[in-house]
Amino acid sequence: MPVIKQLFKQNEEWAARTSDADPEFFDNLSEQQSPEYLWIGCSDSRVPANQIVGLLPGEVFVHRNIANVVVHTDLNCLSVIQYAVEVLKVKHIMVVGHYGCGGVKAAMGNESFGLIDNWLRHIKDVYRAHKARIEAIEDTDKRFNLMCELNVREQVANVCHTTIVQNAWRSGQELSVHGWIYGLDNGLIRDMKVTVSGVDDISRIYSMDGAE
């Protein structure tokens, strides 16, 4: 059987299994979605959002791009955050990086990969901001791990700096932004303990008083 056809077969089997387990499942799901979580993660095929945290369809809103980068002018990511916060009213946004991230690794080198170099430049900015701390580490694996972690921290800050998240906090909406990192080698997520739950926790320079 051609490989693509196999996917349709697997889909039919999955739909049948899911309906058998819960005959109302698809009826309920097609009515509405009310996820409490927005997951901003890496496109890496080894980091599937729902599966890792054991959530079903309908339970997590997902945005993925290479190296889980949140860029202030990225209409795609900003639209996902705006819809998730203002319409779905998610209570948690998690930026989920992972060790061994190819995007982070590429950004740490000088090889050109084409158009994507422009995207990875945002991660080079993270490197530049923390250059002394990174270059103080001799071991290249440890350096790489630290960069994966620092990238998560920076992207958590970028989420918090959006006017969308600031407006939500100023209007009293319950919303926390978390930074997590996933280990490809053990399947475990680690909370980096950089959770931000209010506008008082962000740098003053990014604070927009009465932002609209």
Ligand SMILES: [Zn+2]
């Ligand atoms: Zn990655």
